[in-house]
Amino acid sequence: MSRAPRSAGARRDWGSDDSQTPILHVDMDAFFASVELLSRPELRGRPVIVGGRHRGVVLAATYEARASGVHSAMPMTRARVLCPQAIVIAPDHSRYREMSRGVMRILGDITPVIEPLSIDEAFLDVSGARRRLGPPAMIAGRLRTRIAEELGLPASVGIASTKFVAKLASSHAKPDGMLLVPRDATVAFLHSLPVGALWGVGERTEATLARLAIRTVADLAHTPPDTLRAALGESGGRRLLDLAWGRDPRAVEPVRREKSIGHEQTFAENLRDRADLAAVLLDQAHRCAARLRSGGLFAAGVAIKVRGADFTTLTRSRALEAPTDVAHDLYQVARELLAAVAVPPGGVRLLGLRCESLSEAASTAVQVRLDDSGPERRDAELAMDQIRRRYGRSSLTAGSLLPVPTTENARGDLSC
Known part of the structure; x- marks a missing residue:
């Protein structure tokens, strides 16, 4: 939008x-x-x-x-x-x-x-x-x-x-x-707009331009280049001046590779229990892994975002031993990253997991692991994808995310 x-x-x-x-x-x-x-x-x-x-x-x-x-x-x-x-x-x-x-x-x-x-x-x-x-x-x-x-x-x-x-x-x-x-109406159209319509003119830049009495694209277009360079820097001033006169040589680029895939959640009530936070990461790992597989992509890095009640936000990231599209692998690293983060005094307001350093699966050499995340795990998750596509996402979830009848030992050690 x-x-x-x-x-x-x-x-x-x-x-x-x-x-x-x-x-x-x-x-x-x-x-x-x-x-x-x-x-x-x-x-x-x-x-x-x-x-x-x-x-x-x-x-x-x-x-x-x-x-x-x-x-x-x-x-x-x-x-x-x-x-x-x-x-x-x-x-x-x-x-x-x-x-x-x-x-x-x-x-x-x-x-x-x-x-x-x-x-x-x-x-x-x-x-x-x-x-x-x-x-x-x-x-x-x-x-x-x-x-x-x-x-x-x-x-x-x-x-x-x-x-x-x-x-x-x-x-x-x-x-x-x-x-x-x-095409012949390009400049007239642009010059009828407020200066904030130009790409790269946010609130701070708009305030800077307002101090120079530049409030419309037409104002900017007729401002001396030296004045714009002094206010916005060499590249910033030149770029805005080009846009103001309709100069945009960029072609439509049909191939755009996603740089990262992630999922984050803001909670109705702040979470303080690490088991609850781990459960959220597990669900997010499954969501991200499904998107990776759907796009034919593998991730070589994982990052988490943690936002406290006071809106203080921190991120932690780590490279993977080998590229993956398996939720188990993503979750294991995300859980280790979370373990190294202190839960804020007021609890966690938002938690997110992001897959980074993406590459196409066809060009990625998958390393065979010696732990329990061999090809059978990926096969199982591919089967989960098929079931969810047919019956909806809520039709299937990791067993450790299901509600338990008692709170004692609930989700003590989450796994896929």
Whole structure:
């Protein structure tokens, strides 16, 4: 979901010439919330927030909730204050991934030149699809129709001559719209926007520019380069000046390898017991391992993140003896990392596990281990993947994560 600043005064029609606009940016509208509404149609038109009910952050919000000031990455406590009438839904990440695969499949039918940015957005270069499917605006319209008809989801599309402008155009097309910015209109479109719309202009940079009376992209574009270099540094000033004039030579890159895969959880109540924390890591190890196998990837490193009640956050990481996609291996290292961390006085608010240094399984030599994590463990986890794909994630879990009737000796030594 794009959160780039939008100009209320920016035009919504910049012309119809798409002869030099081969770049599309497809951005699903409030993706997680839209997926949830598919099975809850009675909530359409009402403020809905996807996220933890009391802790954590907002993952998505319907436009009715956004009207109250709610946005993604906002703490849930703040969102509930701004929109107390909102319906809060816990996220279902497996379903979001499934719907994302459906979206990417439709995009792949148009062109192989796709650069996914996240689970719900991607760049496309449709230069090679024009003869078969028509001009870019027609292709964008067909994409939106197919996504709506086959998946029941709304998508907004920006069409432009560069990636940067296409992404800005999609944010101005929302909700559920399409915006074409012809190449000749690029500069006029950019100069109608606030300076915060430029990539790399966060709150601190925006404040620095405001002290120079630079509040719009047009202001920045007409600022002497020496002034920008003095305020933002050589590379920062030059980069923003290029963007302000629509100079963005980057091509759509169809191959993007994930640098890491992780899972983290914010708890309704802070955890203090190490056995409880170990149980969370075990569940996260299984989730991450399944994602590795699904993507044909192996991890050569493991990291954990621990956040205390006072929001102090620390991370610990370690390289593995050999690359793996087996939950047992990930968990063993994560548990050792956790053992070396003192539980904060107020307990742990958030715990996460991340797999790092990823490589493709086909090019990875797997080392045979002398402990109990031989090929039979991987075979068992592959069988678990098949069962979960057919019956859902909740259909199968590690035995040591099942509830026990008594608390005595419960989860004393967790294993896979």
